[in-house]
Amino acid sequence: MPLPKAELHLHIEGTLEPELAFALAARNSVELAHKDTEELRRAYLFEDLQSFLDLYYGLMAVLHTEDDFAELADAYLERAAEQGVRHAEIFFDPQAHTARGVPVGTVIEGLGRALEASEERHGISTRLIMCFLRDESAESALETLHAAKPHLHRITAVGLDSAEAGHPPSKFREVYEAAAALGLRKVAHAGEEGPPEYIREALDILGVERVDHGLRCMEDPELVERLARDRIPLTLCPLSNVRLRAVDILEEHPLPRMIDAGLLCTVNSDDPAYFGGYVGDTFHAVHEALGLGEERLRELARNSFLASFLDDDEERRARLLAEVDAYDFEVRRPD
Ligand code: ADE
Numbered sequence: 001m002p003l004p005k006a007e008l009h010l011h012i013e014g015t016l017e018p019e020l021a022f023a024l025a026a027r028n029s030v031e032l033a034h035k036d037t038e039e040l041r042r043a044y045l046f047e048d049l050q051s052f053l054d055l056y057y058g059l060m061a062v063l064h065t066e067d068d069f070a071e072l073a074d075a076y077l078e079r080a081a082e083q084g085v086r087h088a089e090i091f092f093d094p095q096a097h098t099a100r101g102v103p104v105g106t107v108i109e110g111l112g113r114a115l116e117a118s119e120e121r122h123g124i125s126t127r128l129i130m131c132f133l134r135d136e137s138a139e140s141a142l143e144t145l146h147a148a149k150p151h152l153h154r155i156t157a158v159g160l161d162s163a164e165a166g167h168p169p170s171k172f173r174e175v176y177e178a179a180a181a182l183g184l185r186k187v188a189h190a191g192e193e194g195p196p197e198y199i200r201e202a203l204d205i206l207g208v209e210r211v212d213h214g215l216r217c218m219e220d221p222e223l224v225e226r227l228a229r230d231r232i233p234l235t236l237c238p239l240s241n242v243r244l245r246a247v248d249i250l251e252e253h254p255l256p257r258m259i260d261a262g263l264l265c266t267v268n269s270d271d272p273a274y275f276g277g278y279v280g281d282t283f284h285a286v287h288e289a290l291g292l293g294e295e296r297l298r299e300l301a302r303n304s305f306l307a308s309f310l311d312d313d314e315e316r317r318a319r320l321l322a323e324v325d326a327y328d329f330e331v332r333r334p335d
């Protein structure tokens with residue numbers, strides 16, 4: 001059994017493996033720009049976040065029915081279970097689907113069906129996080145929140161993703177206020193490509209509880225001190241940072257310095273079908289490339305449960321933390 005862990009930064013659309021994409025394309029009579037899975041995989045060489053997003057949104061054209069979304073989520077959960085994931089907080093991008101004529105209810109109910117079976121089928125508890133696309137308008141985000149209202153029992157939190165530069169968190173103040181009034185929790189991508197100031201805005205203007213990525217806080221010592229003092233979790237995605245060129249090579253990722261600075265770091269996969277690894281692979285990669293030893297990996301796994309939205313099930317959190325504490329690296333490789 002691999003090290004038990006929670007995944008807190010995972011875009012379900014980013015788990016669409018080429019094989020499933022082509023199977024869904026055939027089922028839904030969608031023509032893809034690439035001729036087969038190998039040609040598609042060869043296109044996974046990204047310059048930056050935007051070049052990835054162009055391909056990522058394009059491939060979503062194969063997702064149409066509730067069954068498609070359920071199958072996508074179930075395939076992810078099955079792989080995640082093999083890598084030790086015991087709890088997953090899963091992002092989805094409703095506007096990427098509604099823009100193509102897929103109703104928000106189809107997306108949420110399809111994902112919800114897979115998620116509600118997950119604990120029994122895969123041993124993974126789940127939460128769903130609805131993200132707004134920050135390169136779309138604030139009005140569109142508000143409309144999306146409104147359209148999702150009949151399905152909010154399936155949603156734990158709102159998030160903010162897509163192209164960061166030029167789209168500060170402050171643009172979404174109103175929709176975050178509305179989400180909080182509906183009882184939703186709040187996270188946001190900030191400081192992936194955007195400046196440290198966007199992390200401050202996410203905290204001060206949107207009132208987020210966790211920062212997704214937060215990598216660029218390292219340019220601002222005062223901000224690092226604040227994040228460490230206030231125990232604000234960062235959901236880091238080292239393999240994503242390399243593939244999207246936020247860092248040159250994994251060996252230069254600031255994760256060890258971030259841990260040393262007292263930041264509450266977690267390690268996650270972001271879009272594993274595109275970035276070369278699921279979260280167990282990511283733990284293994286940071287062990288190899290950054291020399292993080294077994295106790296550091298255990299600490300990252302503990303952090304993942306501490307930073308999770310398991311507040312409504314403290315019993316499960318305590319059980320999972322105890323499993324991490326009791327984990328014996330001697331008998332297993334540390335993934
Ligand atoms: N959507 C999917 N992956 C993303 C990332 N790494 N950053 C912003 N938006 C995303």
Ligand code: ZN
Nearest residue numbers: 011161189270
């Ligand atoms: Zn992300």
